[in-house]
Amino acid sequence: MTTEALRPGQQFRPAIERKDRWWVEPLISGLVLVAFGLYATWAALFGNAGYYAAPYLSPFYSPCLVVTCEHVSLPLFGAWWALSPAILILWVPLGFRTTCYYYRKAYYRAFFWSPPACAVPDARKRYSGETKFPFILQNLHRYFFWLSIPILVFLWVDVFMAFNFDGRFGIGLGTVILAANTTLLTLYTASCHAGRHLCGGGLKQFSSAPVRFSLWKIVSRLNERHMQIAWVSLIGVALTDLYVRLLAAGIISEPRWVF
Ligand code: FES
Secondary structure (H helix, E strand, C coil), X not given: CCXXXXXXXXXXXXXXXXXXXXXXXXXXXXXXXXXXXXXXXXXXXXXXXXXXXXCEECHHHCCCCECCCCCCCCCCECCCCCCCCCHHHHHHHHHHHHCCHHHHHHHHHHHHCCCCXXXXXXXXXXXXXXXXXXXXXXXXXXXXXXXXXXXXXXXXXXXXXXXXXXXXXXXXXXXXXXXXXXXXXXXXXXXXXXXXXHHHXXXXXXXXXXXXXXXXXXHHHHHCCHHHHHHHHHHHHXXXXXXXXXXXXXXXXXXXXXX
């Protein structure tokens, strides 16, 4: 950026001196996030038919908490619940992703241009950080971390159920897809910065807590890949939902081995 002397009353307007295509990354991030947001909104609010293709339950609807669900995970809500059952649980992964340290960087760059890229000036003149509403709510991330863990447990139960074909043990392509999706979501949670702090934060000496130190080392290795895991798991969860829907609608069939 240029730092020429300013005339009295003149505002400093830094120039963009980067010559590379710095705008490609925020553009792609923005497009992927918008595409995912539109698909997830449709799937959660309006696509509440076809989210279960026995024995596979879409991750957008897991756990299914209403007695009228096609596949009831936990019957906490009666038939009086007339809206999509996905609404009851999707706020947790949505809140977890929205407040994620990595996604914050991605969507601040893509949508707010604050800043759009390294060494590129902010689009806004003033910067208040995350100290005011609504961005102060980003501090809830550590609580969303805890809330996402029971959801993961249910997703692993779904993987277990995906081996059950009318009481017989089997494996279908959907079993593999559900297992891969849940593994990715587990890695996403395990690589979270809040989880890393939980393992190793607040310690004066690692030698006084060898188990936490070992966990912290594992989580730190995963944390280095948090950005990549965030994108792959985001796309993975949408594709898993799509696969279940296509199967439920009879648009595709799958290879299965039932014993
Ligand atoms: Fe991304 Fe916690 S920092 S999930």
